[in-house]
Amino acid sequence: MSGDDAALLGIRHHGPGSARAVRAALEQLKPDVVLVEGPPEADAVVELAADEQMRPPVALLAHAVDDTSKAAFWPVAEFSPEWVAIRHALERSVPVRFIDLPAAHTFALAAAEEHERESGGDAGGEAAGAEGEGAEGEGGQEHEDGTADVRVDPIGVLAETAGYDDAERWWEDAVEHRVADEGGDALAPFTALADAMGALRERYGDGGHRNDPLREAHMRLRIREAKREFERVAVVCGAWHVPALARRTTVTADRQMLKGLPRTKVEITWVPWTHRRLGMQSGYGAGIASPGWYHHLFTAPDRPVARWMTKVAGLLREEDHPVSSAHVIESVRLAETLAVMRGRPLAGLTEATDAVRSVMCDGSDVPLALVRDRLVVGDDLGEVPDSAPAVPLQRDLARTQRALRLKPEALERDLDLDLRKETDAARSRLLHRLRLLGIDWGEQTRGRNSTGTFRETWRLRWEPELAVRVAEAGVWGTTVASAATAKAQDRAVEAPTLAEVTALAERCLLAELPDALPAVMRVLADRAALDADVGHLAQALPALVRSVRYGDVRGTDSVALREVAEGLAVRVRVGLPPACLGLDADGAREMRRHLDAAHQATGLLEDQPIKDQWAAMLTGLANREGGGDSSPGVSGLLRGRAARLLLDDNRLDTDEAARLMGLAFSPGTAPAEAAAWIEGFLAGGGMLLVHDERLLGLVDAWLTGVPPEAFNDVLPLLRRTFSEFESGVRRTVGELVRRGDAPAPAVGAGAAPSGFAAVPDAARADAVLPVLRLLLGLDTGADPGRDPGGATGGDIGGGPGGDIGDDLDDDPGPPHLRGRSQQAHRPEQSETHVPEGERR
Incomplete structure (x- = not known):
């Protein structure tokens, strides 16, 4: 179709059939200039499309200079008609120009419309031509306020008119599979498509994007300018715009429509794009459902279905699916048969997919999903030349x-x-x-x-x-290092909380930004000195201590960090006991999280006096009284948690833990407060009850003695506590209670718990050593019960001459197991002969 004697080639964006038709039409027309729908600012970078390093899919990226967050993309793939037209023209030294509404106006209009929405005006559209808006009028653009432009889907309407329930299948039959067979006039497909679009616009009006009239007026002006300069003009644009561009209007009317449009300064360049981002599922309004399939159709020299099945077979073989050449042959035959049965000119993606599912995937959609993701959509990433404009x-x-x-x-x-x-x-x-x-x-x-x-x-x-x-x-900044340094310094000043500043210091160490760290540390020291909230200090301490460790691992000077971390630990230790007074249930749980985090961080510090002082603080907290009617106290949750932390650090023996538990379960303690103590003491694991049945007996005796009227209040706390246990621990505790093995609370300190011998059996303990040596692959050719030096079970994971007992001494494991482990594996008891039958 022509407008003012210019050849208007209406296309579908990213359609391989349209791309082939455009190539044939340009070869027939031999135009003096090619006009393409796109931002005119791209005229400065269009020559890069001929660069050898340029490999689609790529996109034109335009952004506002004063606000780079305002950006828009114009993506093209190898099978995009616009890309074919650009490359065809550049290869023949024919000028290429973009004729859409300039991005300078697009961004300014979008900003004005956004301001209008925020002020309560009518909702406006987004940047015309930007990613998410189809230039042909496909789909609709939804706005932040929930409104949407009413758009006409021309392909959907034409497909429905032709009796198709799938617009993609109609497009394949009407264009993709037939355009190659068009003989004679290469412009015939465009004439037919233009007539169809003209009928749609007569029926539905110009109902497209609100900026479409502005875009079409600008395109008409650019076409007239080209006609005055060149004799043969070819225009490649969305088919929806063809009737408007062919419409007879005056120059004055078009200029009047564009008069007074706001504008902003923009920059434009080429950037890599992906097939996945061309897909409709990515939110791209002009996208297609199968970019990988369309790329295959456009690039396959012949027998596209057979070549496609070969690709699918190769992918499935890479994923260890048994696919042979016979599968490929049968899949091609089935796809072609399905096309005949369905009355289609050629087998399309639907037939190919059905054949692959039936033959290669054995009817399963699981491997078929892989084919859709990797091949039908694809992950191809384009490349742009180094000479492309860039910051x-x-x-x-x-x-x-x-x-x-x-x-x-x-x-x-x-x-x-x-x-x-x-x-x-x-x-x-x-x-x-x-x-x-x-x-x-x-x-x-x-x-x-x-x-x-x-x-x-x-x-x-x-x-x-x-x-x-x-x-x-x-x-x-101009480099990644300088930009990250400047950003970190700015964020340190703007960070609202102390914890965010410490997290930023950690990130500066990870990113190795020595110039940013001093500025961040100054802000950190100032914030820490002024912040009196123990919760904030406790939140900030873990990240700071991790930063000290990262500095050691990465060879970074972290002396200043260590000083601040140690000072912060001291302030948390001093301020935490008063902060624990008088807390309600929610406040106690929040403080428990701070207590756990600060305890873990303090344990990573190298200063032993700080660790000792922290343990002394926990001891005082564990021995504090609960809250009463006249004076605030420390919640049982925090007292129980302090006792557990001390026990895990081997600073509290089990006898003292049993005493504290007995005090918490005394008749004068409210059942809810005792349940809170259990929650704090057992949080994180219940193996303690399995290995120390005195504590289990205390819990059992207290629980059976809870008055019926208080049991309903206690039950939720207990269920929350025991639900954190692993299933094996819960089962073992239940078995001990069911057998009645939980002893009474009066068991003496020197008696052995039920289920354990009074004196460890060294022979049975040593029986596990041959199996360990076999698993670790140590001295497999030697006597499995003795090491080369004659000591049974020597050297397992230890240093020269050491045995497993030495290793256990170096790393004693959980405190409630240390006594038994060290007793059972003393070196002087490991010279016991293990009979062959017991070594298993």
């Missing part, structure tokens, strides 16, 4: 990525780093710096192989939107 930060990031061999990929992958290696340490620094800048290329996850501080595991996935984040972060 200095982007160039520095690209150089660093190449130096560290960290290529951005659209497919999600895990990266294990060993920080003892220079390259891995540098990769870790880069990823941490990018996260500090808000560029979440990688997400740190829990490692599978090791939990040591010298290892990190990252999950990497590059999304096109990260290009906008890089542009936004460019205001902080």
Whole structure:
């Protein structure tokens, strides 16, 4: 179709059939200039499309200079008609121009409409041509206030008119499968499509985006300008706009429509894109359901169905599915048969999918989902040349990525780093710096192989939107290091809480930002000196102590951090007992979390006096009285928790723990307060009750003595406590209680608990050593019961000449097991001969 003697080639964005038709039409027309729907600012970078390094899918990225968060994308793939037209023109040295409404107006209009919405006016549309808005009029654009533009889906209407219930299938039959067979006039498909769109616009009006009239007026003006300069003009635009561009209007009317439009300064460049982001499921309004399939249709030289089945078979084989060449042959035959039965000109994606499910996947949708994700949609990531305009930060990031061999990929992958290696340490620094800048290329996850501080595991996935984040972060500096430093310094000043400042100090150490750390430490010291809230101080302490450890692992000078951390630990120790007085149930639970975090952090400090003082504070807390009617006291939850922490650190023996428990269960203590003490004491694990049945007997005796009228109040607390136990622990405790083995509370300190011998059986204890040696692969050729030096079970995990008893002395394990473990594995008792029959 033509408008003012210009050839209007109406297309569907990202349609391989339209792309082939455009290529054939341009070869027939041999235009002097090619006009493409897109922002005119892109004229300055269109020549880069001919660069050898440019590999689609890519996108034009425009952003406002004064606010980089205002950005829009114009993506193209290898099968996009616009890309085909651009490459066709550049290869023949034909000028290419973009004719859509300038992005300078688009962003300004979007800002005005946003302001209108916030002030209570009518809802406006988003940036025209931006990602999420189909230039052909497909779909609708939903706004933040819940309203949406009423849009016409032209393909859906035409498909329904033709008797199809699937618009994609109609498009394949009418365009994708037939355009290659069109003989003679290459413009015939565009004439037919233009007539169809004209009928739709007559029926439904111009009901598209509210900015469509402005866009079409600007495109008409640019077409007239090109006609005055060139004889043969070809226009590639969305088919929905063709009737409007062919409409006879005056220059004055079009200019009057555009008069007074607001504008802002913008910059534009090319950025990599992905097939996944071309999909409709990503939220892209002009997207397609199967970009990977369309790419295959456009690039396959012949027999597309057979070549597709070969790709599917290769993918399934990589995932260990038994697929042979016979499967491929049968799948092709079935797809072609289904196409004939359904009256389709050629087998499409629907037939190919049904054939793959039946033949290669044995009717299962599980492997079929993999085919859809990897092939039908795909994860192809484009590339742009180094000469493309970019902010200095982007160039520095690209150089660093190449130096560290960290290529951005659209497919999600895990990266294990060993920080003892220079390259891995540098990769870790880069990823941490990018996260500090808000560029979440990688997400740190829990490692599978090791939990040591010298290892990190990252999950990497590059999304096109990260290009906008890089542009936004460019205001902080020209390099990743300088930008992260400036951002950290600014965030330290703006951080609302002390805990956020300490977390920032930790991130600065992880990112190795020595210039930012002093500024953050100054803010941290000032905030810590002024903040009197013990809860805030306790929240800040763990991150600070971790920062000291990270500094040691990474070789960073952390003296200042250590001084602040130790000072903060002292302030928490002094302020915590008064803060525990008079708390209600919710306040006590919150303070318990602070107590646990501060205790764990204090245990990581190297200053032994601080640890001793902390233990003394916990002892005082455990021996405090509960609250009464006349004076506030310490909640049983906190007193029980303090006792448990002391017991786990071997600073409280089981006799003293039993005494404290007996006091908590005395008749003068309210049942709810006693239940709270149990919750604090047993929180985190119930193995203590399994291995020390005196404590189990105390709990059992108290529980059976709770008055009926108070039992309903106590039951929720007890259920919450015991629900935290592992299932095996709950089962063992239940068995002990059911057998009646839980002794009475009056059992003496020297008596052995039920189920344990008074004197350890060294022979039975040593019987496990041969199995351990076999599992660890130690001295498999020697006597399994004796080491080369003659000592039974020597050297297991220990140093030269040491035995398992020495290892247990070095790392005694949980305090409630230490006495038995050390007794059972004393070196002088390990020279016991183990009969062959008992070694198993």
